Amino acid sequence: MAGIVVVFDFDKTIVDCDSDNWVVDELGFTDLFNQLLPTMPWNTLMDRMMMELHSNGKSMEEIEEVLKRIPLHHRVVPAIKAAHALGCDLRVVSDANLFFIETILKHLGIREYFSEINTNPGYVNEEGRLRILPYHDFNKSPHGCSLCPPNMCKGVIIDRIQESISSKESKRFIYLGDGSGDYCPSLRLKERDFLMPRKNFPLWDLICKDPLLVKAEIHEWSDGEDLERILLQLIHKISMEEEESSQQFITSDCKLQILSVPSAHNEALPKALSVQQ
Numbered sequence: 001m002a003g004i005v006v007v008f009d010f011d012k013t014i015v016d017c018d019s020d021n022w023v024v025d026e027l028g029f030t031d032l033f034n035q036l037l038p039t040m041p042w043n044t045l046m047d048r049m050m051m052e053l054h055s056n057g058k059s060m061e062e063i064e065e066v067l068k069r070i071p072l073h074h075r076v077v078p079a080i081k082a083a084h085a086l087g088c089d090l091r092v093v094s095d096a097n098l099f100f101i102e103t104i105l106k107h108l109g110i111r112e113y114f115s116e117i118n119t120n121p122g123y124v125n126e127e128g129r130l131r132i133l134p135y136h137d138f139n140k141s142p143h144g145c146s147l148c149p150p151n152m153c154k155g156v157i158i159d160r161i162q163e164s165i166s167s168k169e170s171k172r173f174i175y176l177g178d179g180s181g182d183y184c185p186s187l188r189l190k191e192r193d194f195l196m197p198r199k200n201f202p203l204w205d206l207i208c209k210d211p212l213l214v215k216a217e218i219h220e221w222s223d224g225e226d227l228e229r230i231l232l233q234l235i236h237k238i239s240m241e242e243e244e245s246s247q248q249f250i251t252s253d254c255k256l257q258i259l260s261v262p263s264a265h266n267e268a269l270p271k272a273l274s275v276q277q
């Protein structure tokens, strides 16, 4: 069953906190972060904080160690492994950054379960300092969406994923997220898709204001246990539906073939085939 794309937000969906805040807080830079927050966009601030960590002697190893002990619910990794084992195409769409996400996913042993990670670029430069850049270069090519922060429109990314695959086969999406940045992609899901907003988080609050704006079927979740149960139920439900419709397709295909057989040959049809008429 290869007809399902599962899109995961990262912070407060795969892990149970904001990875940016986790690193800043654990390394003791919360006050500076809060002081600078009103003065620049979040993504720019994270790059600046990495500069501050570097100039204060915090090594990449220390940042990695902090990332490896990020809090997450114990059922999330099994849920991801099960969805992958069932043949789903798993992708990450996140406003965190590539370095944090890959460090965590590799540590958990699940990096290879994801076919794609769409996020802000993050890499260690020649000075050994982590650079964090915007996903969209908002000076050169603004994404033009008023719902999203300038560095990343997750809706544009979802559209791109939908376009890249929908021409070949009709894939169905399950989108899991928590934040206000997940609202724009939620509005772009289709009737046959599924949205899993985390209950009482900003995405859920936004949906509750006018649930009819979302075309996808909505299934809320609260913790990793819910996430696992609901995600696997939805995958099962979609697989059953797809199986039923492919059975119908085979049956109607058969009817067409049978109708096109000259009547003299009809009597010679094998019994099993006539049953399908």
Ligand SMILES: Cc1ncc(C[n+]2csc(CCOP(=O)(O)O)c2C)c(N)n1
Pocket (backbone or CB within 6 Å): 009, 010, 011, 012, 018, 020, 042, 093, 094, 095, 096, 179, 180, 181
């Ligand atoms: C009201 C408000 N102000 C600032 C931010 C910035 N912010 C906080 S955590 C985070 C990373 C999200 O990663 P992921 O997409 O994986 O959840 C970002 C971009 C926010 N979310 N909400």
Ligand SMILES: [Mg+2]
Pocket (backbone or CB within 6 Å): 009, 010, 011, 012, 013, 177, 178, 179
């Ligand atoms: Mg999130």
